[in-house]
Structures are given as structure tokens and as C-alpha cells.
Amino acid sequence: MHHRPAVEIKNLRYAYPDGTVALRGVDLLIEEGESVGIVGPNGAGKSTLLLHLNGILAGEGEVRIFGLPVEKKNLREIRRRVGLVFQDPDDQLFSPTVFDDVAFGPINMGLSREEVVVAVSRALEEVGIGGMEKRSAYHLSYGQKKRAAIATVLSMNPDLLVLDEPSSNLDPRARNEFSELLQSMRITKILVTHDLPFVFENCERVLVMSGGRIVADGDSFEVLSNETLLAEHGLELPYGFYPSPRGKASEARNREMES
Amino acid sequence: MKHVFLDEYSDLRSPVHQLDPRAKLVGFAALIVICVSTPPDRYAAFAAYLGLELALVLVSRLPWRHVLKRMLVVLPFILVVAAFLPFFGEGGGSYNLGPLTLSAHGLLVLWNVAAKSTISVLAVILLSSTTPFPELLKGMEKLKVPVLLTTILSFMYRYVFVLMDELQRMRRARDSRGWSGKWFWQSKVIGHMIAALFLRSYERGERVYAAMLARGYGGGTHTIYLYEFGAMEVGFMVMLVLFPLAARLIS
Numbered sequence: 001m002h003h004r005p006a007v008e009i010k011n012l013r014y015a016y017p018d019g020t021v022a023l024r025g026v027d028l029l030i031e032e033g034e035s036v037g038i039v040g041p042n043g044a045g046k047s048t049l050l051l052h053l054n055g056i057l058a059g060e061g062e063v064r065i066f067g068l069p070v071e072k073k074n075l076r077e078i079r080r081r082v083g084l085v086f087q088d089p090d091d092q093l094f095s096p097t098v099f100d101d102v103a104f105g106p107i108n109m110g111l112s113r114e115e116v117v118v119a120v121s122r123a124l125e126e127v128g129i130g131g132m133e134k135r136s137a138y139h140l141s142y143g144q145k146k147r148a149a150i151a152t153v154l155s156m157n158p159d160l161l162v163l164d165e166p167s168s169n170l171d172p173r174a175r176n177e178f179s180e181l182l183q184s185m186r187i188t189k190i191l192v193t194h195d196l197p198f199v200f201e202n203c204e205r206v207l208v209m210s211g212g213r214i215v216a217d218g219d220s221f222e223v224l225s226n227e228t229l230l231a232e233h234g235l236e237l238p239y240g241f242y243p244s245p246r247g248k249a250s251e252a253r254n255r256e257m258e259s
Numbered sequence: 260m261k262h263v264f265l266d267e268y269s270d271l272r273s274p275v276h277q278l279d280p281r282a283k284l285v286g287f288a289a290l291i292v293i294c295v296s297t298p299p300d301r302y303a304a305f306a307a308y309l310g311l312e313l314a315l316v317l318v319s320r321l322p323w324r325h326v327l328k329r330m331l332v333v334l335p336f337i338l339v340v341a342a343f344l345p346f347f348g349e350g351g352g353s354y355n356l357g358p359l360t361l362s363a364h365g366l367l368v369l370w371n372v373a374a375k376s377t378i379s380v381l382a383v384i385l386l387s388s389t390t391p392f393p394e395l396l397k398g399m400e401k402l403k404v405p406v407l408l409t410t411i412l413s414f415m416y417r418y419v420f421v422l423m424d425e426l427q428r429m430r431r432a433r434d435s436r437g438w439s440g441k442w443f444w445q446s447k448v449i450g451h452m453i454a455a456l457f458l459r460s461y462e463r464g465e466r467v468y469a470a471m472l473a474r475g476y477g478g479g480t481h482t483i484y485l486y487e488f489g490a491m492e493v494g495f496m497v498m499l500v501l502f503p504l505a506a507r508l509i510s
Binding site for chain 1: 392414420421470472473474475476477
């Protein structure tokens with residue numbers, strides 16, 4: 001079998017029905033096992049790009065997921081393989097109970113009753129909220145909702161996890177725990193966010209999007225330490241945060257303590 | 260924010276709570292139909308229905324306070340209307356109550372409305388307090404209620420409080436900017452709020468639909484049913500159908 005990248009996008013263009021052009025020719029190659037951050041100002045086209053990964057939107061150009069072109073006859077398989085988690089967990093969790101939400105994908109995939117039950121409890125365990133099946137999403141804390149949202153796609157056993165603004169609205173502790181959870185998951189990941197330190201902790205590779213194009217693509221340290229590039233596209237690192245070439249923010253802190 | 264849920268106490272554990280929702284749906288519906296179709300002068304039958312329901316409240320370990328509170332929410336509306344009936348009814352002789360005249364027929368109608376609404380409302384309270392709403396919906400789906408309808412109800416259950424929270428936040432934002440609601444021209448603001456709430460809900464609808472598609476939604480049912488219709492269920496239904504039926508025929 002020849003080599004198949006997780007995501008392969010060629011010259012993708014998209015304009016919304018009202019005429020707003022969101023993507024102006026995106027080329028992208030993501031290999032299996034990579035963890036990629038996509039950053040950029042509001043309106044850069046990041047979320048629009050995400051919605052192309054599983055065919056919710058379809059623009060001009062070519063999108064392939066694990067070699068499969070994103071077109072109608074492949075949608076079922078592609079939506080199983082791409083776990084897309086939306087920003088607001090209240091959008092992701094639309095069923096009356098957590099169980100029903102996590103079971104939604106597996107049921108649509110046509111799993112049997114027993115398989116669904118197993119998949120649900122496994123997914124909830126994996127994100128650390130096992131036993132909350134019967135709760136209503138409304139009664140979960142925000143951090144728990146975020147975890148449940150991830151469980152709703154993990155239960156489909158995806159090969160690519162796509163997260164829109166995973167760290168937004170989380171308090172520092174929940175954010176750290178969430179970051180650890182993501183790092184513990186060995187699966188190809190795409191994270192879209194404004195939270196640059198979060199990207200730095202979780203991704204080796206960063207893409208900068210601006211005006212519907214990918215304007216930078218490279219190693220996290222190199223991209224995120226390029227202040228001119230960031231400033232040009234309306235981004236900046238939080239005050240007091242200095243990326244270190246060794247990769248992890250925690251290591252940077254340790255080194256400072258040693259010196 | 261804290262809201263009172265529709266199905267408060269439905270997470271208790273009792274023999275009634277554990278029953279298949281289908282049995283409860285059909286059983287209580289049957290009880291209501293039998294009760295409503297009973298001629299008003301079969302007093303013993305009504306006593307039997309009420310006795311059966313009170314026994315169920317005991318078995319299901321629902322707090323009496325909760326049951327009474329729920330009854331008080333619904334019953335006054337019905338009774339206020341019915342309370343005037345004895346004064347306007349005709350026929351069947353009459354009684355004098357000071358300056359007022361009560362008609363015996365009217366009294367019977369009042370009794371009829373009061374007894375039947377009490378028993379029916381209690382049946383609904385029993386159903387909703389012993390069955391979590393999501394399970395109730397699944398039961399309805401299993402009983403061939405159209406999926407479209409149960410889906411709408413399920414979204415309502417999920418989002419009604421999210422919307423109420425949203426409204427609450429908008430209200431706070433409005434009041435923080437000195438809105439008093441005293442002047443006629445300020446009423447325009449309420450229109451704007453309704454429009455904003457509509458737009459937000461509409462947009463949420465679109466996002467939720469995208470989230471459903473992303474997980475392979477293609478219409479149709481999207482829940483699984485974990486209940487078995489066993490001996491307990493059969494027993495429960497027999498009790499809820501045959502006992503009232505017998506009481507009605509004998510009395």
C-alpha cells in the first residue's frame with residue numbers, strides 16, 4: 001500500500017453563500033501521527049477550513065482524508081474517521097443525556113446495542129468522566145462538558161481528532177488537565193485556537209492562517225518565536241511567555257529555575 | 260443557573276422507577292382514559308382510582324410534598340373555572356346557600372371535573388416523576404410516536420434552560436445599562452431582545468445540525484433502548500388497566 005497522508009488539501013477555495021470569501025487557495029499536507037496547531041486572527045478562515053475536513057462544507061479544490069476524496073459517497077466513512085469537536089460544548093452535546101450524546105455517533109455508524117454501550121463507557125473513561133452517562137449535559141461543569149464533547153467523537157474510534165478552540169473558557173486548572181488529556185491521546189490531531197501557549201504545549205507543528213490563506217507553516221518554536229510574523233497577522237504571545245526550543249513550556253520553566 | 264427540572268425525583272430508585280417507560284406510558288394513559296370515561300356518580304370507582312395512585316406514590320417513594328406542590332401548580336386553573344358551575348347549572352333540584360342557589364346537576368358537574376382532573380393530573384405527575392424525560396421519549400419512540408416529534412421534544416428538554424440562561428444574561432446586560440422599563444419607548448427594547456434571542460437560537464440550530472452531521476447523522480432514530488419488557492411490566496400494566504376497569508364495572 002502506498003503512502004497516505006492523514007490530510008491532503010490542494011488549492012481549496014470557498015466562498016459563503018452571501019459572497020464572503022473565506023478560503024483563497026489552501027494547500028496542506030498533514031501526516032499521520034502529527035499534532036498540528038492552526039492559529040490566526042478571527043475571520044482568517046480557520047473554522048471554515050475545519051468544516052471541509054469532513055464535508056460539512058464543500059468548496060472548490062481537492063480534499064483527501066487518509067486517501068479518500070471528500071465527496072458524497074465517502075462521507076460516512078470520512079465522518080467516522082474525522083472526529084470534529086466544535087467550540088461550544090452546548091452545540092456538541094445536543095441530546096438529553098450524556099450517554100445519548102456519546103452514543104449518537106456509534107449508532108449512526110450502525111453498531112449493535114452492546115457495541116454502543118461498550119464504546120460509550122470506554123470513551124467516557126478515556127476522557128476521565130466515566131459513570132456520568134445518565135447526567136444531563138446541562139448539569140456538567142464547563143470542563144466536564146469539554147471532555148464529554150471529546151468523548152462524543154472518541155466513541156466513533158476516529159483516526160483524526162479536530163478540535164475548534166479546545167481551551168476557550170476553561171479556567172487554568174481545567175485548561176492544564178485538558179492539555180494533559182490531549183497529550184495522552186496518541187492520535188493525529190488538529191487544534192484551531194488563539195491560545196498560543198496551548199498550541200505550543202500540544203503541537204510540534206503550527207500553521208498560521210490569515211485572509212483565507214496559510215501564511216506560515218513550520219516547527220512550533222520557529223513560528224511562535226517569530227514576533228514579526230505573529231504581529232503581522234494580529235497574533236502575539238501572552239506577556240511573560242517565552243517559547244523554548246526544547247519544545248515544552250514546562251521545560252522552559254525548569255531551565256530557568258536551574259540557572 | 261439553577262432551574263427546576265421537569266422530571267424532578269425521576270432518578271430515585273424504586274420498583275416503579277425501574278419499570279420500562281412503555282409500561283408506564285400505556286398504563287397511566289389507560290388509567291386516565293378509564294377515569295375520564297367513568298360516569299360521575301360512580302363514587303366508589305373514583306375512590307379506587309385515587310387509592311391506586313396513592314399506593315403508587317408510596318411504592319415509588321416520592322416525597323408527598325413534591326406531589327402536592329405539583330398538584331397545586333395545575334389544579335387551581337381547572338377548579339377556578341369549575342367552581343362557578345353549580346351556580347349556573349340547571350335541573351336535578353337545587354339547594355339554597357344563603358342568597359345563592361346551587362343546582363344539584365351543577366354540583367355533580369363540579370365533582371366530575373374536580374375528581375377527574377385530580378386523578379388525571381396525579382397520573383401525569385406519577386409518570387413524570389418516576390421516569391426521566393429522556394427515557395420517556397425513548398419509550399414514546401418505541402411506541403411508534405413519530406421520530407420528528409420526539410426529536411423536537413428532546414431538543415426542547417436539552418435547550419430550554421440554555422435559552423433561559425441566555426435570556427437571563429441579556430436581561431442583566433440590559434438592566435446594567437439603566438433600563439427601567441417604565442417608558443413606552445423602552446418597550447422597543449423587548450422586541451429587540453426577542454429578535455436577538457431568535458437569531459441566536461437559529462444560529463445555534465445551525466451549529467447543532469453541523470455537529471450532528473459531523474457524527475454521521477442521516478435522519479432516523481439516534482438512541483438505543485436499554486429496557487426489557489418483562490414480568491414486572493406486564494404485572495404493572497395489568498394492575499393499571501384491569502383494577503380500575505373492574506372497579507368501574509362493579510361500582
